[in-house]
Structures are given as C-alpha cells and as structure tokens.
Amino acid sequence: MVVNIERLFSKRATRFRASEIRELLKVTQIPDMISFAGGLPNPKAFPVKVIHDCIDKTFNNHITEALQYGSTEGYTPLRNELAQRMKVKQNIDCELHNLIITSGAQQALSLVALCFLDPGDTYLTNVPAYLGALQAFNAYEANCESIPMNEEGIDIESLKRNLERLKRTSILPKFLYTVPTFQNPSGETMPLKHRKELLSIASEYDFLIIEDDPYSELIFEGKPIPSIKSFDTKGRVIYMSTFSKILAPGFRLGWMIASREVLDKIILAKQATDLCTNTFAQYVAHEYISGGYLDTQVEHIKKLYKHKRDLMLDALKKYFPSMVKWTIPKGGMFIWITLPKSIDTGLMFQKALSKKIAYVIGEAFYPEGGNYNSMRLNFSYSSDEEIIKGIKRLADVINEELSSNHQQESYVPEGV
Numbered sequence: 001m002v003v004n005i006e007r008l009f010s011k012r013a014t015r016f017r018a019s020e021i022r023e024l025l026k027v028t029q030i031p032d033m034i035s036f037a038g039g040l041p042n043p044k045a046f047p048v049k050v051i052h053d054c055i056d057k058t059f060n061n062h063i064t065e066a067l068q069y070g071s072t073e074g075y076t077p078l079r080n081e082l083a084q085r086m087k088v089k090q091n092i093d094c095e096l097h098n099l100i101i102t103s104g105a106q107q108a109l110s111l112v113a114l115c116f117l118d119p120g121d122t123y124l125t126n127v128p129a130y131l132g133a134l135q136a137f138n139a140y141e142a143n144c145e146s147i148p149m150n151e152e153g154i155d156i157e158s159l160k161r162n163l164e165r166l167k168r169t170s171i172l173p174k175f176l177y178t179v180p181t182f183q184n185p186s187g188e189t190m191p192l193k194h195r196k197e198l199l200s201i202a203s204e205y206d207f208l209i210i211e212d213d214p215y216s217e218l219i220f221e222g223k224p225i226p227s228i229k230s231f232d233t234k235g236r237v238i239y240m241s242t243f244s245k246i247l248a249p250g251f252r253l254g255w256m257i258a259s260r261e262v263l264d265k266i267i268l269a270k271q272a273t274d275l276c277t278n279t280f281a282q283y284v285a286h287e288y289i290s291g292g293y294l295d296t297q298v299e300h301i302k303k304l305y306k307h308k309r310d311l312m313l314d315a316l317k318k319y320f321p322s323m324v325k326w327t328i329p330k331g332g333m334f335i336w337i338t339l340p341k342s343i344d345t346g347l348m349f350q351k352a353l354s355k356k357i358a359y360v361i362g363e364a365f366y367p368e369g370g371n372y373n374s375m376r377l378n379f380s381y382s383s384d385e386e387i388i389k390g391i392k393r394l395a396d397v398i399n400e401e402l403s404s405n406h407q408q409e410s411y412v413p414e415g416v
C-alpha cells in the first residue's frame with residue numbers, strides 16, 4: 001500500500017511552509033551573483049587559527065568529557081563565563097542557575113514557543129520582525145499581533161491601543177518578542193525610554209518579554225543602551241543571545257537567561273528535544289572565551305563591519321535615487337531600505353536576480369504581509385568590491401523600475 005503521508009502528518013506540520021524567501025535565495029548560489037540577502041557573518045573574519053588552538057587544547061585536556069553527553073543546562077564552566085560576561089557587559093543580574101546553553105538562539109526561541117504557546121494563543125511582536133522567530137512561533141499554532149515600529153523604536157501608543165482592544169475580547173497575550181538592539185531586519189535600536197516603558201506595560205498587562213539580543217556587542221558608535229533584562233527584577237524578561245555573530249554560527253551555540261522557574265520548564269523541554277547541546281563545541285567555546293579571545297574578536301569584527309556599513313551607506317548615497325530612504329544602523333549587520341510606494345520589491349526581485357543582485361523583500365518580515373516597497377540589505381558578508389558593485393546594480397534595477405512605472409502612469413490609452 002502506498003503511504004498516504006499527507007494524512008499522517010500532524011496538523012502542526014501542515015502549517016510548515018517552505019519559506020518563499022529561502023526558496024528564492026537558493027538562486028543566490030549562481031556564479032557572479034552578489035547577495036545582500038543572507039544574514040551571514042563574514043567568513044574571512046572567522047578566527048580560524050585561534051579556534052584550531054582551542055580544539056587542540058580540548059583534545060589535549062578534556063577529550064573524553066568533550067565527546068560524552070553533557071548536562072541539559074550546558075557545560076558549567078562555559079555557563080559561568082557567560083554569566084560573568086552578562087553581568088559585566090549587560091549589567092544583567094545573572095547567576096549560574098539563571099543561564100543555560102542552547103543550540104543557537106533559534107533553539108531558545110523554539111523552546112520558549114514550546115513552553116508558552118498553546119494553539120490559538122496570542123503573542124506580540126514589533127514589525128518588521130526576525131523571520132526565524134515568526135517561524136518558531138508559527139510552528140506552535142499561535143496568533144501574532146503585530147505592533148508597528150516608528151523612528152522611536154516600538155510604537156508604544158499602538159501597543160497600548162492593541163492591548164486594550166485584545167483585553168476587550170479577553171485575549172491576554174503570552175509574550176512580546178523583540179530584538180531591541182540593531183534589529184534584524186531594520187537595523188534600528190529601541191531607545192532606553194521605550195525599553196523601560198515596555199517592561200512597565202508588560203507588568204501592567206501581565207505578559208513576558210522575549211528579548212533576543214544577537215547583535216548588541218557589534219556596536220560601531222554611540223553608547224550601549226542597557227538591555228531590557230537589566231531592568232527586570234521580577235523574572236518577566238527571557239533574554240537570549242548567541243555565539244553565531246561573535247564567533248561562528250557553525251558552533252550552533254546560544255544561551256538563555258531567565259528565572260529559575262522558567263528555566264526548569266525549558267530544561268525539561270530541551271531534554272525532550274536534544275538531550276544536551278553539542279558538548280564538543282561547548283568545550284571549544286569555553287577554551288575560546290576563558291582564553292580571552294572573544295573580546296579581541298569582537299573588536300575585530302566591529303571594525304570590519306563598521307567599515308562595510310560605511311561603504312554601503314556611501315554607495316547608497318552615491319547611486320540610489322533621492323526618493324529612496326534607508327536606516328543608518330549604529331551596529332549589527334543590516335540596513336532597511338524604503339522605496340517609493342510605486343515599487344513592489346517582490347515584483348522587482350526577478351529583475352534584480354537577472355542583474356545578479358539579491359536582497360530580502362521587506363514583506364517577508366511582516367506576518368500579515370504589506371510593506372511591499374521595502375527590503376533588507378546585509379552588509380557584513382560581501383567583499384568591499386561586491387558592496388559597491390552590488391549597490392550600483394541595485395540602483396540600476398530601481399531606476400529602471402521607477403521609469404517603467406512612470407511610463408505606465410503617463411500612458412493614456414487611445415480613444416480615452
């Protein structure tokens with residue numbers, strides 16, 4: 001008998017869709033394609049020699065333990081180093097028992113969803129939002145309420161209005177998800193005032209804040225803004241970060257900071273998911289962080305990415321038409337572009353690919369769609385030459401699109 005696999009899939013699995021974006025991005029492997037689409041660190045910045053030494057040390061000193069299963073919470077010396085770092089760098093009041101290691105920040109998001117979202121539950125996020133988080137939450141059949149961002153970060157008035165509207169229909173959101181610093185995809189940073197306001201609103205309406213923070217160490221200028229978690233005295237914020245952007249994503253190592261009550265549940269969920277995070281990678285990362293290499297690496301990538309951001313901003317200024325707007329991120333890896341309303345970046349995408357330039361269409365970051373005239377550009381991955389060449393190519397595509405739209409608008413059919 002032929003397996004009727006569709007009948008056997010869970011209802012949940014039928015919600016999984018190949019992300020249109022990820023499918024589209026497969027074409028970025030084409031030779032000569034310049035891609036500003038992926039959210040990738042620059043591979044030239046990977047500290048290969050130091051990682052090699054850390055692997056040697058792991059082999060020489062701890063190889064049997066590193067090849068063994070580990071505890072679900074993670075390798076204790078690594079957790080200790082990270083808890084210490086979080087205290088010093090983020091001013092987060094965090095002890096060993098408040099921090100666990102996860103298989104990347106993505107797993108932390110998925111575990112939060114597993115522990116807090118029942119089918120039909122509602123969560124909030126400011127939009128545009130990180131696509132991977134939307135996918136993780138969607139997998140648990142939750143409803144998303146989008147809160148727009150403005151020049152001031154999250155639109156607080158809209159948040160309050162939406163919370164009141166939801167309250168009238170007895171909907172109590174479980175959490176608000178946000179990337180407050182150098183956000184993926186917009187590059188924007190939430191001001192201090194909004195971080196504090198957000199925490200007080202979360203307390204008033206009794207929901208959690210999921211603070212996803214992969215980029216705050218990649219700061220190019222200005223003073224760092226304290227994390228929302230650093231103001232949290234009641235266990236209302238679940239904080240997560242990752243080695244992906246400050247060491248290498250291939251390690252698949254992240255961490256999560258929360259109250260012990262939350263972590264006890266998360267640990268049970270993680271046991272059922274993967275037993276423990278890759279032990280070998282944790283030992284190597286511990287050699288790396290305890291050897292003092294992480295700070296040197298962070299300084300190195302900050303310089304490199306600032307240079308690349310400046311290069312992209314200069315090229316945008318030089319080649320893009322004057323009506324195009326963009327964010328000026330003070331750190332991180334992304335610039336958000338807003339084109340005139342007449343341009344649909346989804347429709348323009350094939351033309352861009354034919355000119356061998358790729359981006360991510362802005363609509364992808366909006367769970368309810370919309371914002372057709374926006375796009376995300378990554379500046380960390382490409383070489384300097386590719387950044388300049390790529391922006392020129394993109395400017396040509398936009399100019400062609402603008403002039404063809406203009407021609408269509410000014411075309412008057414005969415007989416009218």
Ligand SMILES: Cc1ncc(COP(=O)(O)O)c(C=O)c1O
Pocket residue numbers: 039103104105106107130132179184212214241242243244249253254
């Ligand atoms: C905002 C945000 N959160 C989480 C992740 C996932 O990171 P990780 O590689 O640690 O799973 C990313 C990756 O790009 C991200 O941009």
